[in-house]
Every structure is written in C-alpha cells, then in structure tokens.
Amino acid sequence: MKIAILGAGAFGGALAVALGRERPVTLWGRGLEGRQIARLPGITLPEAVSVTPDLAAIAPADAVLLALPMQALSAFSADHATLLRGKALVACCKGVDLRTGLGPVELLAQLEGGRAPAVLTGPSFAADIARGLPTALTLACTDETLGAQLQHALSTPVLRLYRSTDVIGAELGGALKNIVAIAAGVVIGAGLGDSARAALMTRGYAEMQRFALARGARPETLAGLSGFGDLVLTCTSQLSRNFRFGQALGAATPFDASQTVEGVATAKAVAQIAAKDGIDMPISTMVAALVDGTVTLGAAIQSLLTRPLKQE
Numbered sequence: 078m079k080i081a082i083l084g085a086g087a088f089g090g091a092l093a094v095a096l097g098r099e100r101p102v103t104l105w106g107r108g109l110e111g112r113q114i115a116r117l118p119g120i121t122l123p124e125a126v127s128v129t130p131d132l133a134a135i136a137p138a139d140a141v142l143l144a145l146p147m148q149a150l151s152a153f154s155a156d157h158a159t160l161l162r163g164k165a166l167v168a169c170c171k172g173v174d175l176r177t178g179l180g181p182v183e184l185l186a187q188l189e190g191g192r193a194p195a196v197l198t199g200p201s202f203a204a205d206i207a208r209g210l211p212t213a214l215t216l217a218c219t220d221e222t223l224g225a226q227l228q229h230a231l232s233t234p235v236l237r238l239y240r241s242t243d244v245i246g247a248e249l250g251g252a253l254k255n256i257v258a259i260a261a262g263v264v265i266g267a268g269l270g271d272s273a274r275a276a277l278m279t280r281g282y283a284e285m286q287r288f289a290l291a292r293g294a295r296p297e298t299l300a301g302l303s304g305f306g307d308l309v310l311t312c313t314s315q316l317s318r319n320f321r322f323g324q325a326l327g328a329a330t331p332f333d334a335s336q337t338v339e340g341v342a343t344a345k346a347v348a349q350i351a352a353k354d355g356i357d358m359p360i361s362t363m364v365a366a367l368v369d370g371t372v373t374l375g376a377a378i379q380s381l382l383t384r385p386l387k388q389e
C-alpha cells in the first residue's frame with residue numbers, strides 16, 4: 078500500500094516521521110521546504126519520506142492520510158475531489174465541521190464514488206510520536222477489510238493501531254474530548270483545583286457519551302482510546318493546546334492565536350446541534366459561550382455549580 082500524508086503540521090509531520098522510519102511515504106504540505114517540520118522543532122524527516130510541495134505528486138498513493146485542521150477539511154476535500162476519489166482516505170483530524178455539523182469521516186464520505194473513509198484518532202501528542210515514544214491509536218472504518226489493511230499498513234513497532242468499525246464513536250470521541258479539555262484548562266487556570274477538574278472530566282465524559290450515543294456511536298468506543306483515553310491525556314497534560322487555551326482563558330492570560338485549537342469551533346458546532354436535537358450538554362454549551370464571550374468566566378462557573386442536583 079503506497080501512503081501519502083497531506084498536511085505538514087505537527088500531526089502530519091509526526092506521522093511522516095513514524096511511518097518513514099519503517100517504509101516509504103510521501104508528505105505534502107503548504108509551504109513545506111527542506112526536511113524540517115516547523116511545528117516539530119529538532120525533528121528531521123527520515124530518508125524514506127519524499128517531501129513534495131506539489132499535490133499532484135500524491136497521485137500514485139493508495140492510502141491518503143489527511144492531517145489538516147478540521148475546519149479546513151471540507152473545502153480542501155471538495156477542491157481536490159478528483160485527486161482523492163477512489164483512494165483509501167484516512168481522516169486524522171479531530172472535530173466537527175461548523176458549517177455542516179459533520180465529522181471528518183462524514184465529510185469525506187461526500188466524495189461520491191469513493192471507498193469507505195477511515196479515521197485515525199486517539200491519545201497521541203505529535204511530539205511523542207515524532208520522538209518514537211510508544212503510542213496506541215484507534216483506526217475506525219466501516220469496511221472491515223479495508224480497515225484491517227490500513228491497520229497493518231499504518232502500525233509500527235511503537236505506533237499500535239487498534240481497529241474498530243464504529244467511525245461515528247471514534248470521530249466523536251476525538252472531537253468532544255477537546256471541548257472538555259478546554260473546560261478542564263479553565264478549571265485549572267481559574268485555580269479551582271484538581272478535585273474540580275476530576276469532577277469536570279467525569280461529567281464531561283457523561284456528556285460525551287450522551288451526545289455520541291444519540292448519534293449512533295457504541296458505548297464501548299467512547300470507553301476506548303479515542304474517547305476516555307484521549308480525554309484523560311488532553312485534560313491532564315500541558316502538551317495539549319486545548320488544555321492550555323482553556324488555562325489561559327481561566328487565568329485571563331494571552332494565548333498564541335496561531336495555534337490550532339480544535340475545541341473552539343467544535344464547541345460551537347456541538348452546542349448548536351445539542352440545542353437543535355434537545356441533548357443536554359451543559360459543559361459544551363458553556364465552553365461555546367465562554368469562547369464567544371457571551372458569558373463571563375464567573376457566570377459560567379456559577380451556572381455549572383448551580384444546576385439542579387440529580388442522580389449520577
């Protein structure tokens with residue numbers, strides 16, 4: 078299986094490093110020059126990675142990994158539909174498209190005549206993958222045969238892929254945990270303490286399940302790497318941009334606007350869907366309001382603490 082990676086940011090770059098240590102792979106990215114990845118300081122791409130600024134050079138690839146920010150995926154896949162159609166597409170982004178309310182797999186499935194798209198998601202910081210540290214991810218695809226082929230083609234001795242057919246559960250786990258990570262960052266930034274963060278993560282997980290199950294996900298997927306696993310990682314590590322963004326919000330300190338923080342747009346998308354479909358998502362709704370500036374930090378905390386007491 079010939080593999081191409083689109084997007085030479087942190088995650089695309091890290092996947093190229095990991096796969097390029099084992100087999101040939103092509104990496105395309107905007108403004109990619111030389112063999113360094115701007116988002117991965119100190120990392121050099123292995124020899125087996127062919128770097129190209131020309132998108133047409135990925136034409137021979139059988140499998141294409143799309144490591145772009147979620148909000149760029151819809152326009153990108155539509156603009157390059159002819160090149161992408163017929164290939165095994167693997168979405169490597171975490172989020173919900175704000176304009177359509179669709180996840181990455183659902184967006185890629187709109188390329189008519191294509192194969193069943195897959196999603197690669199789970200607890201994995203690009204910096205860890207690039208350093209060759211052990212990582213486990215979920216590869217979800219409704220086509221079991223294709224899913225197994227991708228699982229084997231994309232696994233390495235330190236990058237272990239677990240297979241699933243629950244694409245909705247896998248993509249929603251990765252999308253929703255970023256919203257909870259922002260909220261967890263707010264809790265820590267505002268000085269509310271580790272106990273409050275544990276409560277927030279637990280109630281956030283309940284909210285993730287409620288939303289995902291309403292959209293057809295399987296509960297065991299949410300309990301796996303792409304849900305619970307990634308929730309724990311992202312809510313507890315300073316390496317997470319979503320967590321750090323929330324921390325800055327909670328502490329009222331500046332945050333580098335050039336960083337990709339997927340939970341911001343995803344919180345808005347999820348809050349809109351939850352309101353329309355009547356799904357109780359208090360944390361996501363509050364994060365959406367906080368990042369929009371329609372509620373103050375004090376009011377947001379107060380509103381979550383004064384919800385009616387109920388059964389767990």
Ligand SMILES: NC(=O)C1=CN([C@@H]2O[C@H](COP(=O)(O)OP(=O)(O)OC[C@H]3O[C@@H](n4cnc5c(N)ncnc54)[C@H](O)[C@@H]3O)[C@@H](O)[C@H]2O)C=CC1
Pocket residue numbers: 084085086087088089106107116144145146147149153169170171172201202203204336337339
């Ligand atoms: N960084 C990480 O540790 C991980 C990131 N992810 C996911 O990977 C996705 C990408 O994130 P990162 O690589 O971290 O972000 P990044 O900000 O490091 O890189 C994004 C890349 O996409 C490119 N890009 C943006 N818009 C584009 C467009 N319209 N056309 C072509 N290229 C475009 C940018 O130039 C940049 O190179 C996100 O959904 C993120 O949640 C998943 C797992 C780990």
Ligand SMILES: O=C(CO)COP(=O)(O)O
Pocket residue numbers: 171199200201202203255258307310311316317318319320337338339
């Ligand atoms: O998804 C990630 C880890 O699994 C990366 O998290 P951030 O996007 O918050 O940095």
